[in-house]
Amino acid sequence: MKVFSTREKNNFYTMSEAINLGIAPDGGLFLPKSFPKFKEDSFKNLYDLSLDEFAFNVLYPFFSDEIQPNDFATICAKTFDFPLHFKNLSEKLYLLELFHGPTAAFKDFGAKFLANFLEFSRGSDQSLKTIIVATSGDTGGAVASAFFEKKGFNIVILFPKGLVSERQKSQLTCWGGNILSLEVEATFDDCQKMAKTLMTEHASTFDFGSANSINIARLLPQSIYHAYTALHLYRITGEIHNFIVPTGNLGNALACYWAREMGFPISGIVFATNNNQTLSEYFESHSYNPRPSVATIANAMDVGDPSNFERLVSMNPKAFENKNLFSVNAASDQEIYDQISSVFKEFGEMICPHTATAFIARQKLKLEDQHVVLVGTAHPCKFDEIVMRATDFQVPICDAMREIENLPSYYEPIENDLEKTLSAIKRHQLNQSN
Numbered sequence: 001m002k003v004f005s006t007r008e009k010n011n012f013y014t015m016s017e018a019i020n021l022g023i024a025p026d027g028g029l030f031l032p033k034s035f036p037k038f039k040e041d042s043f044k045n046l047y048d049l050s051l052d053e054f055a056f057n058v059l060y061p062f063f064s065d066e067i068q069p070n071d072f073a074t075i076c077a078k079t080f081d082f083p084l085h086f087k088n089l090s091e092k093l094y095l096l097e098l099f100h101g102p103t104a105a106f107k108d109f110g111a112k113f114l115a116n117f118l119e120f121s122r123g124s125d126q127s128l129k130t131i132i133v134a135t136s137g138d139t140g141g142a143v144a145s146a147f148f149e150k151k152g153f154n155i156v157i158l159f160p161k162g163l164v165s166e167r168q169k170s171q172l173t174c175w176g177g178n179i180l181s182l183e184v185e186a187t188f189d190d191c192q193k194m195a196k197t198l199m200t201e202h203a204s205t206f207d208f209g210s211a212n213s214i215n216i217a218r219l220l221p222q223s224i225y226h227a228y229t230a231l232h233l234y235r236i237t238g239e240i241h242n243f244i245v246p247t248g249n250l251g252n253a254l255a256c257y258w259a260r261e262m263g264f265p266i267s268g269i270v271f272a273t274n275n276n277q278t279l280s281e282y283f284e285s286h287s288y289n290p291r292p293s294v295a296t297i298a299n300a301m302d303v304g305d306p307s308n309f310e311r312l313v314s315m316n317p318k319a320f321e322n323k324n325l326f327s328v329n330a331a332s333d334q335e336i337y338d339q340i341s342s343v344f345k346e347f348g349e350m351i352c353p354h355t356a357t358a359f360i361a362r363q364k365l366k367l368e369d370q371h372v373v374l375v376g377t378a379h380p381c382k383f384d385e386i387v388m389r390a391t392d393f394q395v396p397i398c399d400a401m402r403e404i405e406n407l408p409s410y411y412e413p414i415e416n417d418l419e420k421t422l423s424a425i426k427r428h429q430l431n432q433s434n
């Protein structure tokens with residue numbers, strides 16, 4: 001299937017081109033030309049499939065003119081090799097747990113699909129691709145895990161010193177090999193600037209690949225868990241559910257909209273944000289005012305200018321006028337603490353601060369009598385200090401985190417300096433080739 005850019009709608013690209021480019025040459029974001037439609041009478045053919053088979057059936061139409069079916073099935077099998085769970089919390093309420101992958105957050109789905117796709121599309125090409133990722137915590141770990149020991153890929157992770165949690169730091173530094181982790185004496189914004197400068201000014205030295213969150217290959221697999229959950233809850237309960245999605249860059253929530261566009265039984269979609277209020281203000285005033293992010297305890301959602309907003313508006317300029325389709329709720333840090341505590345008391349569930357924003361939105365928007373899926377984005381043990389403070393209980397560590405914590409740590413501290421960063425990357429590549 002062809003894809004186009006949100007800014008230049010008459011220029012078409014293949015899906016492989018779009019994935020390898022990451023961002024369109026005109027600065028826009030890639031969108032599929034159309035979405036396959038799954039109608040009610042086709043649902044029964046999907047009911048008995050495993051998650052990876054389901055993913056193959058739903059996503060292959062996007063790739064069918066570029067990849068052989070058996071190759072695409074392999075990519076799906078290697079990606080969807082860990083479970084999702086939807087837990088019934090009360091009569092009309094489900095919690096979708098997306099954190100049973102290798103780094104205990106939903107970003108594992110997108111990062112693994114991207115890595116497996118790029119590995120396949122590289123074919124017999126012997127050249128070395130360098131992928132630079134600036135991370136505020138969660139993305140870097142998911143990308144490192146997905147690309148670890150993939151031949152032909154070097155990953156450079158830039159993370160801000162002192163600004164990631166201990167558990168996030170373990171996930172960013174436990175790799176070695178083809179993963180170079182640089183602890184930069186800088187903020188996340190500086191790390192991001194550094195990544196951009198490297199990629200624009202040194203494109204002749206390195207063959208850069210893209211793994212950032214706006215890559216279409218990270219969004220497509222995310223639509224799978226929404227579609228799969230919607231379909232199975234429809235089968236079990238006969239109801240079409242509302243989905244409440246914790247939102248930062250709008251990637252996870254946009255993927256939910258894509259699942260809905262493909263015909264899966266999803267009613268309204270709620271964007272649950274933290275105290276970064278760009279979206280909630282837009283919803284009220286219809287004027288979009290991007291701004292620098294403010295730091296919150298749901299730090300993976302600290303975004304003041306959600307990049308996928310451009311995709312959403314390009315697909316449906318009037319989307320926000322239909323209050324039955326989309327709604328938004330912003331939560332403060334205090335509300336998040338209180339919610340983690342009250343969810344633990346009411347349901348006996350520990351939840352991460354991001355997931356808490358979904359529970360808050362359900363309450364604030366008075367959706368208690370509706371059929372609702374709350375999307376759980378990370379395992380609570382990744383944010384154990386906050387969850388412990390809110391519940392007064394120790395958070396049991398999940399298997400993925402325990403495995404990672406027992407590994408040695410490999411990283412280089414580095415100043416916020418372009419030349420020093422460049423030499424570190426070159427040194428690492430030399431060591432790799434020896």
Ligand SMILES: *Cc1c(COP(=O)(O)O)cnc(C)c1O
Pocket residue numbers: 105106107138139246247248249250251252253300301354355377378
């Ligand atoms: C990245 C992330 C989010 C935000 O997802 P977006 O796709 O950026 O909206 C929410 N929760 C967790 C735990 C995350 O890692």
